[in-house]
Amino acid sequence: MQLPYSDILDIAHFSRLFDNKSECYKLFWFQAIAGKIKEGCHTITFEELIDEMIADAWYMVSEYRLNLGPNDALERVVHRLSEISHMKSSEKKEAILKYLATCEDKEVIVLKRTLAQNVPYRLQAPFMASMKGKEWNRNGRIILNRIMKSYRAGWN
Numbered sequence: 001m002q003l004p005y006s007d008i009l010d011i012a013h014f015s016r017l018f019d020n021k022s023e024c025y026k027l028f029w030f031q032a033i034a035g036k037i038k039e040g041c042h043t044i045t046f047e048e049l050i051d052e053m054i055a056d057a058w059y060m061v062s063e064y065r066l067n068l069g070p071n072d073a074l075e076r077v078v079h080r081l082s083e084i085s086h087m088k089s090s091e092k093k094e095a096i097l098k099y100l101a102t103c104e105d106k107e108v109i110v111l112k113r114t115l116a117q118n119v120p121y122r123l124q125a126p127f128m129a130s131m132k133g134k135e136w137n138r139n140g141r142i143i144l145n146r147i148m149k150s151y152r153a154g155w156n
Contacts, residue, residue, distance in 0.1 A: 017123070024068040025119050028053040046116040053115065054078060055096040063089035073118075077111035084108070 003011045018026060032052035036044045054077055060066040061078040068075040081087070084105050087096065103109075 024057075025053070025072065025074055025115070026123055028056050028074060029119050029123055031056055046120065047112070050112050050115050050119075051097055051100040053119075054081070054100060054112075055093045058087075058091065058093070058096050059089060073111045073114040077108055077115070080105065080107050080111065 003015055005011060017030070029049065032049045033044070035052060036048065053074055057066075057068065057074050057078050058081075061068065061075055062082050066075075081096075081099070081103070082089075085099055085103075087099065100108075
């Protein structure tokens with residue numbers, strides 16, 4: 001498929017976003033962003049996006065036992081929520097989002113933090129050809145600094 005040209009976005013890199021779908025977080029993160037944009041949101045927090053990801057993954061993981069990956073925090077948080085909330089697998093997205101907004105379970109908070117510290121940065125991989133393999137296993141701040149330096153270099 002031929003994607004349209006853009007002066008704002010490097011379409012060649014963008015098209016590689018979903019090349020490696022071994023970890024499903026990419027699809028859920030992108031879906032959360034697209035959904036918020038469709039709703040007309042101009043400002044979106046990481047927490048809102050993470051909650052959207054969890055709510056979107058809820059049915060597939062809780063009903064069909066979909067395995068999202070060997071170390072997937074998104075799958076683990078859905079399982080944890082299922083344990084503590086006793087919500088049905090067919091629960092409405094709005095109810096899941098409402099529950100997440102008030103959830104104070106320590107394990108859920110840690111898993112959401114893990115997603116927030118990794119997903120936004122790892123999704124940048126197609127735009128960061130200079131970063132390979134284990135370089136993505138570094139601290140989120142180090143990765144963020146590398147990403148920002150790369151973008152600044154492109155703006156000069």
